Amino acid sequence: MLTRVIAIFDKACVALALVSGAIAAFVMAVTFVGVVMRYGFRSPLMGGFEMIEIGMGLIVFTALPLMVRNRGNISVTVLSDKFPPSLARATSVLSDLVGCALTGFIAWRVWLQGERLLTYNEVTMELRVPKGLIAQGMALFLAATALAFLICALEARRRPSSKQSVS
Secondary structure, X not given: OXXXXXXXXXXXXHHHHHHHHHHHHHHHHHHHHHHHHHHHOOOOOOOXXXXXXXXXXXXXXXXXXXXXHOOXXXXXXXXXXXXXXXXXXXXXXXXXXXXXXXXXXXXXXXXXXXXXXXHOOOXXXXXXXXXXXXXXXXXXXXXXXXXXXXXXXXXXXXXOOOOOOOO
């Protein structure tokens, strides 16, 4: 049952990464149109800066869960290569749990900031997009990243004692 849930979560992570790629293409198109309009027609694209700004944030947060699941985070293995397999597994589990705790905490704080922004009816200047909704969306992606760290910790714990990199 757990492996099926993890497989579904992994597919959701891939879908989020595809969304990240689509957002990157959108940001590229908005940048191109903005430059053409500014220098070709002497009229900037209204809201172009805000679309790029929001898009850049979303690119990062939608790609994080898959990056964590693929263990694409930076690892320093100067000492851990010398660890016995059981210690390497323990440090991997510990680092994944720390990553889970930190991203979970940040997700919670970003969510609260989003609530505060919604309370004050904060919106972007040109497009009038509620800033609180943007923050809370990013908090959800951070929560998915925390879950990805937790799944990695569970998998590392169940893995037989063998050499593995420490994240």
